Amino acid sequence: MTEDTPAPDADAPLTPLVPDDPDAAALEAVAGDGDPGPLPDAPRGTSELARVYAALLARAGETMVEPRLDATRRACELLGDIHTAAPVITITGTNGKTSTARMVDALLTAHGLRVGRFTSPHLHRVTERISVDSAEVAEPVFVRIHDEIAPVLAVVDAELDAVGRARLTFFEALTVLAFAVFADAPVDVMVLEVGMGGEWDSTNVADAQVCGFSPVGFDHMAHLGPDLTAIATTKAGILDRTVDPSPAPDPVAVVAVQEPEAERALAAQIAARGVRAVWEDRDFAVVAREKAVDGQLLTARGAVGSYPDLFLPLHGAHQVHNAALALAICEQFLSDGEKPLDAETVAQGFSQVDSPGRAEILRSEPTILVDGAHNPAGARVLADTIAEAFDFREVVGVLAMFGDKDPHGVLEHVHRFADRVVVTEAVSPRAMPVDELAAAAAEWWDPDDVLRAEDLNAALMQAIDLALADGEPGIGIVVTGSLATVAEARTLLGRKDA
The missing domain is CATH 3.90.190.20 (Mur ligase, C-terminal domain)
Incomplete structure (x- = not known):
C-alpha cells in the first residue's frame, strides 16, 4: 500500500447491519443500482424521516423509469416554477458524474457562491442526495419541505391517474423535493447530476446554463439503447430547452474525452442544436499530474487559463480528468469562458473535495x-x-x-x-x-x-x-x-x- 494510507480504527470490529437499521433500507434504494425496497422500523429520533422516506419508497422505484418530463415540470410549476429559482449546471455521462458534481460544488463554494447539489445514488441516507453549502440537507428541513410539497405531489398524482398514466416516481418526486429545498434555502446555483440518460430524466426540466458530459459508456442499455450512439444521443438531451422563455437560451456544452462513437454522436447533437462546446484535449486538458501524499498534484489547462500544482485529495487518473471537466465547467459558468479563474481560489476548492x-x-x-x-x-x-x-x-x-x-x-x-x-x-x-x-x-x-x-x-x-x-x-x-x-x-x- 502507499506510505500515506490512513489507519482509521484498524482494530475496530465490524458493525453488524441489523434489521432495524434505516441504513439497510438505504441499500435498497440506490439509483441505477438498486430498487427501493420496504422500509424497516427506524430507531428513536428518526421517525419523521422514516415516515417521509416510506412515502417516497411507496412510489415506483428508480429502475421503473418513466421517460417523460411533463409530470415533474407540472409539479415544479404548481410550486412556483422552483426549477427556475437559480441558474443551473447539469452533468450527465456514465461514470464520474457524482465526483464531477462534487468538484463543481467545491469550486463554486470557494468562489463564494451558495450551491445546491442534487446527486444520486445515496450511500446511507436519502438526505445525502440533496446538499446546500456542501453539506447534506438536515433531516428536519428534508421532512418539512417534503410535507409542504406533498399536497402538490398529490394533485399531480391525481391528474396522472385521471388519464391512466403512472404517478410520479420515486426519482421524480425526489427531484421536485430537491428543487424545493434549493428554492427555500435559497441558493445561488443548482448543480444537478442526471439520474439516467438526459433527454427525459426529471432533472432536465431545468434549463442548464452549462451542460457537462462525463465519459459515456455502456450502462442501462434497456432504457438508453444498445450502442454508444443511442446512449450518447439520449444524454445529449440535456441541451434541449424545456422552459419558455428559457432562463438559459444559449447553453454551453463541456465535454470530457469520449470513446470515438460517443464523441461522434455528441458532436452531431451539439451541431444540430447550434450549441457552443468546449472539448477536453482540444480546449481544456490535464497537462501534468503526479502522485502526492493522500492524493495527487495536477496542472490543468482550462479553456481560458492555466492552473498549476493543484492538490486533489483523490486517487486515480480518472479523478484528475473529472477535475479538469469540473474546472472547465466552472470557467464557463463563472466567466462565460472569457477570463481565467483565480488560481488560488481554484486550489482551495479542489483541496476540499472528497468522493465517498x-x-x-x-x-x-x-x-x-x-x-x-x-x-x-x-x-x-x-x-x-x-x-x-x-x-x-x-x-x-x-x-x-x-x-x-x-x-x-x-x-x-x-x-x-x-x-x-x-x-x-x-x-x-x-x-x-x-x-x-x-x-x-x-x-x-x-x-x-x-x-x-x-x-x-x-x-x-x-x-x-x-x-x-x-x-x-x-x-x-x-x-x-x-x-x-x-x-x-x-x-x-x-x-x-x-
Whole structure:
C-alpha cells in the first residue's frame, strides 16, 4: 500500500447491519443500482424521516423509469416554477458524474457562491442526495419541505391517474423535493447530476446554463439503447430547452474525452442544436499530474487559463480528468469562458473535495478499499487506479453485484488486480445469486481462488482472515460490484458519513 494510507480504527470490529437499521433500507434504494425496497422500523429520533422516506419508497422505484418530463415540470410549476429559482449546471455521462458534481460544488463554494447539489445514488441516507453549502440537507428541513410539497405531489398524482398514466416516481418526486429545498434555502446555483440518460430524466426540466458530459459508456442499455450512439444521443438531451422563455437560451456544452462513437454522436447533437462546446484535449486538458501524499498534484489547462500544482485529495487518473471537466465547467459558468479563474481560489476548492465510495480507504492493517464500480468502465478505472496508486503485494477481492449487470465485463477488470475473490450477495431483491456470481468468477480464477460467503459481513471476515494469514503486511482487500455493496461495507466498518 502507499506510505500515506490512513489507519482509521484498524482494530475496530465490524458493525453488524441489523434489521432495524434505516441504513439497510438505504441499500435498497440506490439509483441505477438498486430498487427501493420496504422500509424497516427506524430507531428513536428518526421517525419523521422514516415516515417521509416510506412515502417516497411507496412510489415506483428508480429502475421503473418513466421517460417523460411533463409530470415533474407540472409539479415544479404548481410550486412556483422552483426549477427556475437559480441558474443551473447539469452533468450527465456514465461514470464520474457524482465526483464531477462534487468538484463543481467545491469550486463554486470557494468562489463564494451558495450551491445546491442534487446527486444520486445515496450511500446511507436519502438526505445525502440533496446538499446546500456542501453539506447534506438536515433531516428536519428534508421532512418539512417534503410535507409542504406533498399536497402538490398529490394533485399531480391525481391528474396522472385521471388519464391512466403512472404517478410520479420515486426519482421524480425526489427531484421536485430537491428543487424545493434549493428554492427555500435559497441558493445561488443548482448543480444537478442526471439520474439516467438526459433527454427525459426529471432533472432536465431545468434549463442548464452549462451542460457537462462525463465519459459515456455502456450502462442501462434497456432504457438508453444498445450502442454508444443511442446512449450518447439520449444524454445529449440535456441541451434541449424545456422552459419558455428559457432562463438559459444559449447553453454551453463541456465535454470530457469520449470513446470515438460517443464523441461522434455528441458532436452531431451539439451541431444540430447550434450549441457552443468546449472539448477536453482540444480546449481544456490535464497537462501534468503526479502522485502526492493522500492524493495527487495536477496542472490543468482550462479553456481560458492555466492552473498549476493543484492538490486533489483523490486517487486515480480518472479523478484528475473529472477535475479538469469540473474546472472547465466552472470557467464557463463563472466567466462565460472569457477570463481565467483565480488560481488560488481554484486550489482551495479542489483541496476540499472528497468522493465517498470511490476508491475510498476505510481501514488499514489490512488496507480495505471500497469502490462502487458496477459496470465494465468503472471496473477498468478501478483496476487502473489500484495499479497506479497502491503497492499491494496481493489483493483479495470482495464482490457482490446486481442481477441486471454484466458480471464478465466487471470480472475481466477485477481479475487484473485480485489474486483471489470472495463472492457474496448484495442486500437487494435484485442481487445476483451467489452461485451465479461464483460460476462467472470461476471462468476468470482457478476454482480454489473463488470463495463464497452467505453475506457481506462473512465475506469481509473471510477476506480479512486471508489477508492476515501469513502475518506479512501488504495484502489489500478491495470491495466492489455496486454502490449498495460499498454502502453495506462502510456500515459494517463503522463509517456512515458520506
